[in-house]
Amino acid sequence: MVRCVPAGLTAEQIREANTRYHDVAAGDYDFKWGIDFGAAGRGQVTAKLRKALGHAPGRYARSLEIGAGTGYFTLNMVRAGMIGRATCADISPGMLSALQANARRLGLEVDTVRADAERLPFGDASFDLVFGHAVLHHIPDLGRAFAEFERVLAPGGTVLFAGEPSRYGDRLSVLPKRVAGAIAPLWRRALGARAVARAHGAGSGAALERFVDVHAFAPSELRRAAHQAGLRDVRVAGEELLANWFGWANRTLEASADPDQVPWLWRQYAYRGYMLLQAIDRALLEARLPATVFYNLMISARKPGVGGAASAPHAARRHPKWAGDTRAGRSAARTGRGGEKPTAGRSSRR
Numbered sequence: 065m066v067r068c069v070p071a072g073l074t075a076e077q078i079r080e081a082n083t084r085y086h087d088v089a090a091g092d093y094d095f096k097w098g099i100d101f102g103a104a105g106r107g108q109v110t111a112k113l114r115k116a117l118g119h120a121p122g123r124y125a126r127s128l129e130i131g132a133g134t135g136y137f138t139l140n141m142v143r144a145g146m147i148g149r150a151t152c153a154d155i156s157p158g159m160l161s162a163l164q165a166n167a168r169r170l171g172l173e174v175d176t177v178r179a180d181a182e183r184l185p186f187g188d189a190s191f192d193l194v195f196g197h198a199v200l201h202h203i204p205d206l207g208r209a210f211a212e213f214e215r216v217l218a219p220g221g222t223v224l225f226a227g228e229p230s231r232y233g234d235r236l237s238v239l240p241k242r243v244a245g246a247i248a249p250l251w252r253r254a255l256g257a258r259a260v261a262r263a264h265g266a267g268s269g270a271a272l273e274r275f276v277d278v279h280a281f282a283p284s285e286l287r288r289a290a291h292q293a294g295l296r297d298v299r300v301a302g303e304e305l306l307a308n309w310f311g312w313a314n315r316t317l318e319a320s321a322d323p324d325q326v327p328w329l330w331r332q333y334a335y336r337g338y339m340l341l342q343a344i345d346r347a348l349l350e351a352r353l354p355a356t357v358f359y360n361l362m363i364s365a366r367k368p369g370v371g372g373a374a375s376a377p378h379a380a381r382r383h384p385k386w387a388g389d390t391r392a393g394r395s396a397a398r399t400g401r402g403g404e405k406p407t408a409g410r411s412s413r414r
């Protein structure tokens with residue numbers, strides 16, 4: 065069974081906590097998680113899609129992203145020419161405003177809709193792709209949500225979710241966090257960085273944080289949820305092990321310090337080390353070890369029937385807006401989901 069909502073909280077309270085937590089988080093979400101909409105971000109998103117699908121992503125005429133946040137996946141996919149008409153749903157109005165601001169800045173058009181994953185305000189068979197990143201673990205009733213994904217998907221359409229914490233990987237990540245927490249004062253002294261001021265109060269993001277993550281999954285649980293919703297060709301894969309330990313340790317250290325006092329050189333080391341370990345995970349470990357040992361799980365599946373699916377995998381086209389994108393290069397040097405902040409561990413705890 066998928067782990068249920070934390071003791072003492074109703075599903076409604078979980079949704080409310082998620083809304084308030086992510087409304088607060090939206091302000092500095094892109095900076096905190098190193099979200100990038102340039103070439104580096106597109107590279108990360110495309111690699112995850114390819115891994116989840118088991119082949120190169122195609123082009124989808126109508127897409128729906130669940131828990132779209134500030135647009136990390138959808139905006140990168142639109143820029144990559146993978147999506148015709150993009151709809152982004154999220155329970156947090158703050159996240160949707162940030163997403164719209166990002167879309168305006170990038171000159172992209174997307175529809176945003178405030179919606180709970182378990183009650184989607186769309187007609188049957190409205191989309192060719194229903195997807196999300198780092199969202200399933202926030203949803204109280206996974207069975208209901210998958211039934212909704214299946215309902216709004218056109219026959220032949222694709223469901224895809226990535227960045228979900230695996231139960232085993234989640235447990236393993238406790239060790240680097242503990243070690244980093246213990247040595248954080250020494251690390252700050254070595255770098256000459258002040259300790260960060262802590263947020264207090266019941267309404268603050270920090271106070272809500274422990275209520276927003278509802279699940280960590282075994283691969284079989286994700287597979288079962290998809291099967292029970294009537295989806296077929298279900299595929300579950302895992303990614304990131306070494307990169308995740310490294311990322312969690314660094315993130316724990318960084319989170320203990322005033323962000324303005326973390327030196328550029330340290331951020332470069334953290335980013336480059338993370339990218340190197342991600343490449344090692346990809347080349348050596350992901351094909352050899354079972355999905356269950358990795359920190360992140362990804363799932364893809366298909367709704368039975370013909371039509372509505374992506375065009376051929378090779379159909380993804382370069383978007384004309386890619387040409388001459390200088391922001392891509394600049395932000396890639398700074399951020400983590402493509403830039404200098406490690407993406408590691410970004411799928412739970414926020």
Ligand SMILES: C[S@@+](CC[C@H](N)C(=O)[O-])C[C@H]1O[C@@H](n2cnc3c(N)ncnc32)[C@H](O)[C@@H]1O
Nearest residue numbers: 082086131132133136154155156180181197202
């Ligand atoms: C960790 S963030 C991920 C955001 C984005 N997908 C990304 O990868 O950057 C999780 C997102 O899911 C949204 N969310 C949480 N519970 C939800 C629910 N029940 N229905 C829809 N969205 C939800 C949150 O508001 C938040 O924007």
